[in-house]
Amino acid sequence: MKFPLTTLVCALALTGCADHAARERLGIEDPSVLKTGLGATQNEAAGAANPQWINTYASIKGTRAMLASLQARLDQVSGEKTDYFHAKAQCWIDAARQARDAHDDWGFVEEAIGQAAMITMSLERGTPISAVNPTLRTVSTVRPDLWNIVNAIKADSAVVHCPQAQPPLACAEVELMQAGHDAWTRGFSNAEKRLPEVRENLRKSAETALQCKQAGQMSVSALAAASPQKITLRADSLFRFDGSDTAAILPGGKLRLNAVAIDLKKVPATRELKITGYTDRLGGDAYNRRLSLLRARTIEQYLRTRGVTLPIIVQGQGSANQRVDCRQTKRDELVRCLAPNRRVEIDLADAAS
Structure with a gap:
């Protein structure tokens, strides 16, 4: 029941x-x-x-x-x-x-x-x-x-x-x-x-x-009635370290994307999405651009499999538009500090005419 x-x-x-x-x-x-009492045992059955x-x-x-x-x-x-x-x-x-x-x-x-x-x-x-x-x-x-x-x-x-x-x-x-x-x-x-x-x-x-x-917490359908809005997803919460394909999506990331997909399906068809991947500044530019693009594409594919039919534009911006500037000298501390820069942004806007 x-x-x-x-x-x-x-x-x-x-x-x-x-x-x-x-x-x-x-x-x-x-x-x-x-x-x-008498006769009580701790045998294998017990x-x-x-x-x-x-x-x-x-x-x-x-x-x-x-x-x-x-x-x-x-x-x-x-x-x-x-x-x-x-x-x-x-x-x-x-x-x-x-x-x-x-x-x-x-x-x-x-x-x-x-x-x-x-x-x-x-x-x-x-x-x-x-x-x-x-x-x-x-x-x-x-x-x-x-x-x-x-x-x-x-x-x-x-x-x-x-x-x-x-x-x-x-x-x-x-x-x-x-x-x-x-x-x-x-x-x-x-x-x-x-x-x-x-x-x-x-x-x-x-x-x-x-x-x-x-x-209706974090409801995309509510955001759709307002001006263009943005959903920011932390890459560390979505993917394994350096991962970018569907197999690399973490269990918690799937739960978050499932919730996003449910809300996106309520958005009017006249809207469109722009999915943009970002990395931190560590690593080469070419690698970061490719990683950010692959992650954005994977999220697009995942949302499609969950029934999202809105027009979607996908792009990877690598280490552009950094949110935080970190100067730690120990690598582990630096990686943790740079976490907000590793992200995927989903922009919800009116479809281009």
Whole structure:
């Protein structure tokens, strides 16, 4: 059943629980977790480590150093730092740190590091990432009603077009997984303590998505009624480093372009687009002009495949029209400073007569 965002916002504001034991309130369905007292076991069926788990996670040693390295890599990944997958990787890192500091030796630290590493590597390579939450050995499902709300929010198209709604949703999913780990270790009261933050993040995500839907945030159709306007897309958020073809478009870039395409299809046919690619000043002029043109052409092709039929003019201006002037001597710092210059601009104007 699909729930409207208004219904979800109202539901998440209600926190009343039946007066039962914490374990019952969590809605746990896993019989191995429900079994307590004499005869309760931690065999493989109940989640004990098996050879597959050991082969996957045994290589994770020195978790403190590994988390520091993973954080540094995530910080260096190009693209928006607040999109769904960046936020989810960060929340998995935070979850691993929290479990490690609590001296949790059940295997959740390794699993959380594994999830963060998988997402970070995909962001680095620009490869597709699944938004489906994994089945982990040390996590049982708790509060199926909240998971239903998670899935309902994720299924709403407003969330795709509303970047601000994505981080709280991603973190709510990780927090629910943490609560599931608490339950798996029979820490039912600890699991319950996480739920207010889960509900708050879900409420924030649903409410923000609803506001985006109502306001028509960044709606190109609204801009079309005014004078010619411009949409600026950061190249670092769209493409892998030095990438320019469709395969180099980052997952977050596809989400942004999908939203742009949906709005552009509402623009009157008498309008036209001019897509212009720009680079920073690093590199040769010929290379920069070619890279900027290829990126602009790729975006044109991507929008066409999403049903945009407006007339489009494509050009690459290389390092022309720099937005910022940077003088850092360290290359990494210079590259970060020059990021606003690496961009693609979409100008919306009346068609030429």
